[in-house]
Amino acid sequence: MSPTLQSRAETLGQSLPALLAEAELLAATVMLGEHGRRRAGQGDEFWQYRAAAPGDTARMIDWRRSARSDQTFVREREWQAAQSVSLWVDPSKSMAFSGDTSRPPKAERAQLLALAISVLLLRGGERVGLVGGSAAPRPGRGQILRLATLLAGDQTSEEYGAPTADGMVNHGRALFLSDFLGDLAHVEAALIAAADRGVRGAILQILDPAEEDFPFHGRTIFESMGGGVRHETQQAGDLRDRYLTRLAERKERLSELGRAVGWHVGTHHTGQPAQSALLWAYRALERGQ
Structure with a gap:
């Protein structure tokens, strides 16, 4: 094992317990209670007489x-057949951004939410996995550690992430977590492919508050996390209105893509508590049945 790879493995091994513990705690704070899927079929819970x-x-x-x-x-x-849920957590460099040291990077928040919702779903008897085939949807407690290991080590050299429908189970559900600041044509293609398989789900756009508010003035150098895009200006404040307009247009396009295939679309800021985003995502997946 090379020194670089060994160092990365040791760092990953140290961070996993903390990430898992935080995900477990986050899941525990969302008091969802026992609930049924409210569809007739095989199961143990009484629903109704007819x-x-x-x-x-x-x-x-x-x-x-x-x-x-x-x-x-x-x-x-009540119908209680297990569902398969596929998660896509953007591993691109763009997700490493944080506008303030008091806030977690977008990637860290996305990983936390993905693991926490996995805990909730697996406790409910569902099968959870990752898109792309790296981890097929499986039930059971052991799947959590596997997902945590893959998510924490899943990093690419790409500036922006591109979701895929590979590995999704027909008629299952899916959750995409990303800043969605890249080419939305990739998102559209993935959603169409998912819809062709009868997959319903949710899109959660995760942004840093600085990306929403654009609190920049005077001389500013804007550079992407991967260094592939760079722009210097002497009057950053003059760009604010145009930036916010473009961001609003991007959000609206993302919502349009979701509506076209029956997916729910939401936004979460890393400056907000993670609990609200977890509850939204969980309920969105339930409504996607």
């Missing part, structure tokens, strides 16, 4: 409930 219909067998009839009425009733249970 009048018996042609085709119902005698074994399906609840005779005790039927004895109290002139009708015959069937006792339905």
Whole structure:
């Protein structure tokens, strides 16, 4: 093992326990409680009674409930078949940005949210994995450590991330976490591919407050995290209105892409508590069933 690779492995090994602990704590603070999927099917939880219909067998009839009425009733249970959820967490250099040392980089917040929602989903009996085939959706506690290891080590040399539908399970669900500051044509292609497989899901755009507010004035050098884009100006304040207009247009385009395929779209700032973003993402995936 080379010294560089060994150093990276040691750093990763030290950060994983803290990341996992924080994800577990975050998941625990979201009091979701027990809930059903409210669809008839095989399961253990009672949902409702309904009048018996042609085709119902005698074994399906609840005779005790039927004895109290002139009708015959069937006792339905909630549908509890496990779902497969695929996560894409942008590993690009753009996600390493933080506008203030008091705030986590976007990548760190995205990884935390991905792990926390994995904890919630796996506890609920779902299968969770990563897009791209690096980790197929699986159930069980052991999947958390595998996801944490892959997410913490998943970094690319690309300036901006490009999602993919590779590895998604047909008719499953998916969650994309990114700043979505790159070419949205890649997002559109991934969403179309996902929709062709019957996948529904959610898009969570993660931004630093500085990227939302543009608090720059005077001489400023703007440079991408990978160094591929650089712009110097003497009057940064003069760019603010144009920047905010472009950002609003990008957000609207992202929302349009989501609406076109029935996906939910939200925005989260790294200066905000992670709990609100986790709850939004969880509920968005539930609505995507």
